[in-house]
Amino acid sequence: MAKIQKTPTGEFHSGYGCVIMAAVVGVFVFIVWWGYYTLTTMDAAIAAVSQPAPVQLPAVQAVPGLEQKLTAFAADVTAGKPATLKFSVVDLNALLTLAPDGGNGSYKDMLRVKSLDAAKQTITTDASLPMNTAKFWEDKKRYLVGEVDFSLEMTALGPDVKVSAVRVPGKTIPEEMVKGMAMYGYLGPYQNHATIGPVLKALKSYKVYADGVVVSTVESK
Known part of the structure; x- marks a missing residue:
C-alpha cells in the first residue's frame, strides 16, 4: 500500500513572523512600562507619608542577664533539649541592641x-x-516615622517577623504599600546566620501574650 503523505495546503505569509515579533515586542514594552509605573507610583506613595530625616527613638533599658539567658537557651537547642523562652517588651527592645546588622542597618536605630x-x-x-527613593542607586533615604505592627509567621527556616499594619499621624497609608512592606521578613537576614540561624530553625512555635512573646522548640498543640 502506498504511504500517505500529508501536504500543507495553507500558504505561509511572511507577515506572520512580523505579527509574532510585534506581539513579543508589545508584551516586553508593557512589562517595562508596568514596572516603571509601579516604581513611580510606589515612590510617590512613600514620599507622601515619609519625612527627610529620622527621629531619635527612646533609649533602650538594659536587661541584666539577658545574654546569659540567650546563651543557655541556645545551648539547650543545640543539645536537642526542649526549650522555651519568654521575652517581655523590655527584653525585645534589648534584643534589638544585641542583634547584628543584617545588611540593612541596625534595628536598634529603627x-x-x-x-x-x-x-x-x-x-x-x-x-x-x-525607605529608598526611586533612584535607589543614589542611596538617599527618607524615613517612615510612626507606628508599625508586626506579626509572626513560621517558615521552613523558623519564625519570621513581618509588617502587618502601618500608622503615620495625619497620613493615610495605601494598602498596596503595606502589602509591599509585608514582603520583607525582619528575621530573614538572621535565618542563614552561622550561629543564630540554627537556633531559629529549631523553633517550632510562638505565641504573643499581653506581657511577652513566647518561643519554643515544642510544636503548639
Whole structure:
C-alpha cells in the first residue's frame, strides 16, 4: 500500500513572523512600562507619608542577664533539649541592641517595641524606618516615622517577623504599600546566620501574650 503523505495546503505569509515579533515586542514594552509605573507610583506613595530625616527613638533599658539567658537557651537547642523562652517588651527592645546588622542597618536605630496584642497576635512598635527613593542607586533615604505592627509567621527556616499594619499621624497609608512592606521578613537576614540561624530553625512555635512573646522548640498543640 502506498504511504500517505500529508501536504500543507495553507500558504505561509511572511507577515506572520512580523505579527509574532510585534506581539513579543508589545508584551516586553508593557512589562517595562508596568514596572516603571509601579516604581513611580510606589515612590510617590512613600514620599507622601515619609519625612527627610529620622527621629531619635527612646533609649533602650538594659536587661541584666539577658545574654546569659540567650546563651543557655541556645545551648539547650543545640543539645536537642526542649526549650522555651519568654521575652517581655523590655527584653525585645534589648534584643534589638544585641542583634547584628543584617545588611540593612541596625534595628536598634529603627524600632522600639511599645506593646503586645494577644488578641491580634501582633507586636506594636514605634518606628523610624529608612525607605529608598526611586533612584535607589543614589542611596538617599527618607524615613517612615510612626507606628508599625508586626506579626509572626513560621517558615521552613523558623519564625519570621513581618509588617502587618502601618500608622503615620495625619497620613493615610495605601494598602498596596503595606502589602509591599509585608514582603520583607525582619528575621530573614538572621535565618542563614552561622550561629543564630540554627537556633531559629529549631523553633517550632510562638505565641504573643499581653506581657511577652513566647518561643519554643515544642510544636503548639
